[in-house]
Amino acid sequence: MMKHENEELQHPTGSQPSANEESFEEQASVHTGAEESSPAEGSLEQELEQTKQLAEKWQRQAEQHRELYLRALADLENYRRRARKEKEEVAKYAVVPFLEKLLPVLDNFERALDAADQSEDARMLQEGIEMVYRQFLNVLSETGLTMIETEGKPFNPHEHNAVMQVETDHMAPGMVVEELQAGYRYLDRVIRPSMVKVSQ
Numbered sequence: 001m002m003k004h005e006n007e008e009l010q011h012p013t014g015s016q017p018s019a020n021e022e023s024f025e026e027q028a029s030v031h032t033g034a035e036e037s038s039p040a041e042g043s044l045e046q047e048l049e050q051t052k053q054l055a056e057k058w059q060r061q062a063e064q065h066r067e068l069y070l071r072a073l074a075d076l077e078n079y080r081r082r083a084r085k086e087k088e089e090v091a092k093y094a095v096v097p098f099l100e101k102l103l104p105v106l107d108n109f110e111r112a113l114d115a116a117d118q119s120e121d122a123r124m125l126q127e128g129i130e131m132v133y134r135q136f137l138n139v140l141s142e143t144g145l146t147m148i149e150t151e152g153k154p155f156n157p158h159e160h161n162a163v164m165q166v167e168t169d170h171m172a173p174g175m176v177v178e179e180l181q182a183g184y185r186y187l188d189r190v191i192r193p194s195m196v197k198v199s200q
Contacts, residue, residue: 101139108132148183150176150194159183161193171199 112128119125137147148159155162155174166177176196183194 098139098143101142102136105132105136105139108135144187145191146185148185148190148194150179150183150196152176155196155198159185159190159193160196160198162198163195164197165200166197168199173199175199 108128109132112125112132115128116125140146150160152171153176155176160176160183163180168177171177175198176194177199178197179194180197181195183190184192
């Protein structure tokens, strides 16, 4: 009987742990779990810091690009202003080269008039006027203005203005017989048709 009671009081190997032992294991387990979560929190903080740095980098670049855009916009506006002013200047003074070429013609007209005052020879006056006339035509030709050919040419309604039809034996019908007023062409555009007589 005593032997049986002593056996009940002893704790053989493999028996259940005590309450204190269970409490110690739970605390160890909780402590171990806390240590395992620390690396994850550190990784999140590192990613957050990297994201902040990246956002700051993109913001700096955006500010730089905005500054470059505003500078380019200002340069473009200045260029447009200069181009508009230059265009106005060109349009305003485009006729100057032509006028410079006409000045010698005016000089020769003055010389011809002076010569006519000092001489009664009509032949000299005629020659002087013809010389100035040819010079004037040359200046006009250099600028692109040319006379339209008429007499002996087929009638062209785009270049000739027929005001009269005449009968003639030495020309076929539809030919320009006589020019009554000269016509002119500027480059490839007729600015005034010739006034002509046309054969029937």
